Amino acid sequence: MNRVIKKTISNVCALKIQRKSFCTEIVKAAGSTDGQFINEHEKKQTSSNNIQQYDVAIVGGGMVGMALACFLASMPLTKQLSVAIIDSNPALGSGLCIKKDDPPDPRVSTVTPASISFLQDAGAWKYVEQNRHAYFDKMQVWDYTGLGYARYDARDVNKDFLGCVAENKVLHSALLSCIKDSDLKKTIYPLRLTSMTLNPSSTSMVDVSVASKESSAQGQSAKLQLSDGSSIYAKLVVGADGGKSRVRELAGFRTTGWNYSQNAIICTVEHASENRYAWQRFLPTGPIALLPMGDKFSNIVWTMEPTESNNCKSITEEAFLKDVNSALDYGYGPHPTSSLSRNRDILSWFKMDQTLSANEFFEIPPKVVRLASERMVFPLSLRHANSYASKRVVLIGDAAHTVHPLAGQGVNLGFGDAYSLSRIIAEGIALGTDIGEVNLLKKYEADRKPANITMMAILDGLQKAYSIDFGPFNFLRAAAFSGSNYISPLKRSIISYASGEQKLPLFL
Numbered sequence: 001m002n003r004v005i006k007k008t009i010s011n012v013c014a015l016k017i018q019r020k021s022f023c024t025e026i027v028k029a030a031g032s033t034d035g036q037f038i039n040e041h042e043k044k045q046t047s048s049n050n051i052q053q054y055d056v057a058i059v060g061g062g063m064v065g066m067a068l069a070c071f072l073a074s075m076p077l078t079k080q081l082s083v084a085i086i087d088s089n090p091a092l093g094s095g096l097c098i099k100k101d102d103p104p105d106p107r108v109s110t111v112t113p114a115s116i117s118f119l120q121d122a123g124a125w126k127y128v129e130q131n132r133h134a135y136f137d138k139m140q141v142w143d144y145t146g147l148g149y150a151r152y153d154a155r156d157v158n159k160d161f162l163g164c165v166a167e168n169k170v171l172h173s174a175l176l177s178c179i180k181d182s183d184l185k186k187t188i189y190p191l192r193l194t195s196m197t198l199n200p201s202s203t204s205m206v207d208v209s210v211a212s213k214e215s216s217a218q219g220q221s222a223k224l225q226l227s228d229g230s231s232i233y234a235k236l237v238v239g240a241d242g243g244k245s246r247v248r249e250l251a252g253f254r255t256t257g258w259n260y261s262q263n264a265i266i267c268t269v270e271h272a273s274e275n276r277y278a279w280q281r282f283l284p285t286g287p288i289a290l291l292p293m294g295d296k297f298s299n300i301v302w303t304m305e306p307t308e309s310n311n312c313k314s315i316t317e318e319a320f321l322k323d324v325n326s327a328l329d330y331g332y333g334p335h336p337t338s339s340l341s342r343n344r345d346i347l348s349w350f351k352m353d354q355t356l357s358a359n360e361f362f363e364i365p366p367k368v369v370r371l372a373s374e375r376m377v378f379p380l381s382l383r384h385a386n387s388y389a390s391k392r393v394v395l396i397g398d399a400a401h402t403v404h405p406l407a408g409q410g411v412n413l414g415f416g417d418a419y420s421l422s423r424i425i426a427e428g429i430a431l432g433t434d435i436g437e438v439n440l441l442k443k444y445e446a447d448r449k450p451a452n453i454t455m456m457a458i459l460d461g462l463q464k465a466y467s468i469d470f471g472p473f474n475f476l477r478a479a480a481f482s483g484s485n486y487i488s489p490l491k492r493s494i495i496s497y498a499s500g501e502q503k504l505p506l507f508l
């Protein structure tokens with residue numbers, strides 16, 4: 001045990017010394033007023049021997065890339081690392097100041113209890129709670145045929161809530177605040193990655209006195225070229241640059257996937273009083289979700305055919321609100337209230353272990369009275385990188401996998417990736433391994449790939465199951481609703497799985 005501790009301490013010291021030798025240029029601290037809180041890189045890069053060297057370069061400072069930086073900042077072993085974050089998104093440089101009464105954004109994420117727990121441990125969640133957010137403890141799912149519905153309640157699994165909805169800008173700014181308040185040696189490059197060399201030659205070194213030391217360090221690094229023509233070196237490049245990842249392309253990772261012939265139209269709406277539940281109704285063209293956001297606001301995520309979505313985006317507010325209220329109520333088919341007592345009888349042998357929510361009746365969602373944001377349209381696709389890791393490069397978040405938003409899992413899978421990768425990097429440091437070593441990075445892939453593929457398969461299956469409008473199949477689907485509503489072990493395992501626990505639902 002003592003030997004492990006000694007080795008860990010000596011590895012951390014070695015890391016610090018190495019970093020010192022890497023940092024041939026002192027980063028310029030940007031003015032600290034008005035949110036300008038993170039070091040920005042020194043734009044003036046006079047000669048090739050002045051190239052900055054980092055332990056980790058995170059390409060893409062979206063929610064997942066920033067979460068990785070937070071997780072690294074929160075562990076004793078990894079907070080010693082020097083980290084470059086590359087993203088031209090102005091929100092990173094300005095440290096966007098969010099106020100609780102700002103108008104709501106159209107882009108939100110449903111964050112699972114598992115992700116909340118990761119973000120709490122890293123110290124980021126408290127910043128989310130300072131802004132608008134909404135925990136919800138109940139959810140109702142039903143379909144347009146009127147044949148079945150399911151109610152889920154956090155109390156079914158002895159939890160306080162099923163999830164929390166927060167605007168993406170709130171999540172992003174919380175992660176930025178967390179990084180700002182940490183000791184992590186971070187440098188933000190407000191640029192884009194343009195190209196990457198994974199085994200750069202050391203011949204460009206000019207300064208003879210430090211050449212051998214630096215060339216050996218750079219031999220163990222990837223070289224990243226940025227959009228202003230400058231370059232940096234990093235021992236590990238993390239592609240957190242979204243669904244159209246440049247890192248993935250440059251590293252030659254192939255993908256498998258397809259585009260759905262569906263778009264999602266999203267917007268924020270207002271009710272006469274606060275909505276406290278999450279609602280999802282499956283319509284013949286795709287699901288519509290109404291998610292509570294706090295302050296009488298809800299977010300709409302409505303999947304439909306591209307022509308319909310374009311139409312929905314351009315019609316008047318009045319016509320759009322009418323369509324939304326109809327889609328969440330009597331439009332397309334009847335309410336499923338009549339099925340409750342019948343299904344309860346059929347499934348009466350499960351009565352002994354009934355969940356609390358199995359006794360709840362169908363409810364009609366609250367009416368929408370006002371459009372509170374612009375309407376945005378997103379094309380939907382499923383894409384998965386065949387491999388997440390090779391020497392010096394690793395993919396996380398949407399760069400590794402893009403999923404259908406029908407269950408609000410995309411960023412949660414990404415947070416899971418970031419959490420896992422941060423632990424694997426810490427393990428590498430503790431063992432004295434090069435953090436860009438492929439064998440180490442493959443451990444991250446082995447940890448995350450099965451979980452991500454399983455979730456992708458479930459979401460794709462659901463998408464397909466609800467795209468079929470065919471009599472006998474509709475009954476099967478209604479039976480599945482009833483089963484998930486009344487069969488308690490199945491219901492509990494569905495809630496736990498959707499909450500981010502790794503255990504699979506019983507039916508798989």
Ligand SMILES: Cc1cc2nc3c(=O)[nH]c(=O)nc-3n(C[C@H](O)[C@H](O)[C@H](O)COP(=O)(O)OP(=O)(O)OC[C@H]3O[C@@H](n4cnc5c(N)ncnc54)[C@H](O)[C@@H]3O)c2cc1C
Nearest residue numbers: 060062063064110192193241242397398408409410411412
């Ligand atoms: C309609 C809709 C609703 C959704 N709802 C939910 C939900 O409720 N819950 C949920 O969990 N998920 C949801 N998702 C999915 C979620 O939004 C994504 O999974 C998540 O945003 C992915 O985060 P990311 O950081 O991996 O990628 P992104 O958010 O795409 O961020 C990538 C970042 O990389 C930067 N970048 C790109 N290229 C470069 C480059 N060459 N150099 C430097 N930087 C670069 C970009 O500027 C960007 O900041 C939804 C998605 C959609 C479309």
